[in-house]
Amino acid sequence: xxxxxxxxxxxxxxxxxxxxxxxxxxxxxxxxxxxxxxxxxxxxxxxxxxxxxxxxxxxxxxxxxxxxxxxxxxxxxxxxxxxxxxx
Numbered sequence: 001x002x003x004x005x006x007x008x009x010x011x012x013x014x015x016x017x018x019x020x021x022x023x024x025x026x027x028x029x030x031x032x033x034x035x036x037x038x039x040x041x042x043x044x045x046x047x048x049x050x051x052x053x054x055x056x057x058x059x060x061x062x063x064x065x066x067x068x069x070x071x072x073x074x075x076x077x078x079x080x081x082x083x084x085x086x087x
Contacts (some may be wrong), residue, residue, distance in 0.1 A: 005045070046083050071083055
């Protein structure tokens with residue numbers, strides 16, 4: 001999974017892809033799992049828009065509130081398009 005994320009990020013940097021950073025957004029969910037003491041953790045790639053703590057996320061029939069956002073750089077207060085993250 002980490003190799004896939006690295007490959008996608010590398011491709012977006014090489015191709016100099018850009019996206020709209022307006023609130024709301026769309027992301028591709030790559031993985032989700034339940035972790036002890038944390039709850040459900042989702043790994044995704046933001047396609048467009050931004051994501052902040054306390055935002056509501058909908059995927060299919062399921063929904064959740066974002067409590068914290070992490071990237072490879074550490075804890076984030078909001079996301080940008082083209083970013084890979086866990087929340």
